[in-house]
Amino acid sequence: MENILVTGGAGFIGGNFVQYMTANYPDYHIYNLDLLTYAGDLTKHQAIEKDVNYSFVHIDIADRQAVEALFKKVDFTYIVHFAAESHVDRSIAEPEIFIRTNVLGTQVLLEAAKRANIKKFVHVSTDEVYGELDFDPTTFFTEETPLQPSSPYSASKASSDLLVRAYYETYGLPVNITRCSNNYGPYHFPEKLIPLTISRVLNDQKVPVYGDGKNVRDWLHVQDHCSAIDLVMHSGEIGEVYNIGGHNEQKNLDVVKTIIHALGKSEDLIEFVEDRRGHDKRYAIDPTKIERLGWRPVYDFETGIAQTVEWFLENNEWWEQIISGEYQQYFDRQYARK
Incomplete structure (x- = not known):
């Protein structure tokens, strides 16, 4: 049985990837490493927590001794690194947390992987490291686009990307970076x-x-992302970067209106607030490179957003317990009128 280390497997994307892997690869043992910060949640894994091919490990990736101890106990075949502080707004308020987790934590994992006999270290990054595009619909991020991060979050991710590249170039560590x-x-x-x-x-x-709501994002269903990472892990050329995008560009305001209409509510619920500092205008990915490996997204935005809304309707207990307490205090601070 091959051992797969998934860092950040209690988070959103990492958690979906853990479930994807346990469902599709019963002969792999999935180790879910997570610190369980505010966004970490293990209830999503209740259905698999007793499976013989799943284990949870409560570790801080920036804790060098704890990470090294884990690697002494388990021989990992693949490492898929999701663990990161990821919310831009929080990075603006508390950038040092992002540097510790996203930069130092990645280096700790790379050093442990360097000493191990792994087949692949897959570093899951973001298109935000490229900075922003203008509104020209013919322009896209490619793997050759220079890194020009705009926020402390994207700067920390760009830094971790460069560390991963350095461990490939200097030590020959078998890596891929996905954005x-x-x-x-x-x-x-x-x-x-x-x-x-x-x-x-x-x-x-x-x-x-935020602002006038005209900022554009390219939306990717998390299940399509999971299948792409699976493909890169098994078939990606070592040392290469692969951009993963859904070709589903939407203005933020249009996304909000789509959800409001899907739930039969009024657009009067929209409240424009002061724009975020350093708010990138547009992100859009050219996924040609990964498509050459055989990947295609299954979900268009219309289908994916309908499925997502339905999921939140059917799983209200999960998100209702999250939006109370500390989260509500954060919301009030973040969107306070100025």
């Missing part, structure tokens, strides 16, 4: 645009929209 567009789908933490909008609309609360 995805905005994900959405089940178990999406409700501080992000789509789940935030769904939860607010269902509670007949105002939905904050």
Whole structure:
């Protein structure tokens, strides 16, 4: 049985990947490593927590001794590294946390992997490392686009990308870097645009929209992302970067309106708020390179958003317990009128 280490497997994308892998690869043993910070949640794994091919490991990736101890116990074949602080707004308020987890934590994992006999270290990054595009619909991020991050979050991810590349160039560590567009789908933490909008609309609360709402994002269903990472892990050329995008560009305001209409509510719930500092205009990915490996997204945005809204309707207990307490305090701070 091959051992797969998935870091950040209690989070949104990593959690969906854990479930994807346990379902599709019963002969792999999936080790879910997570610190369980505010966005970490293990209830999503209740159905698999007793499976013989699944184990949870409660570790901080920046804790060198703990990571090294784990690698002494288990021989990992693949490492898929999701674990990261990921919310831009929080990075603006507390950038040092992002540097510790996203940069130092990645280096700790790389050093442990360097000493192990692994087949592949897959580093899951983001299109935000490229900075912003203008609104010209013919321009896209490619794997050759220079890194020009705009926020402390994207800067920390760009830094970790460069570390991964350095461990490949210097030590010959077998790596791939994937850079995805905005994900959405089940178990999406409700501080992000789509789940935030769904939860607010269902509670007949105002939905904050930054600036004029015309910022454009390329939306990728999380299950399509999982299948792409699976392909890169098994078939990606060592040392290469692969962009993963859904070709589903939407203005933020249009996304909010789509959700409002799907739930039969009024656009009066929209509340424009002061724009975020350093807010990138547009992200859009050219996924040609990974498509050459044989990957294609299954979900278009219309199908994917309908499925996501339905999931949140059917799993209200999961997100309702999240949006109370500390989360509500964060929301009030973040969107306070100025």
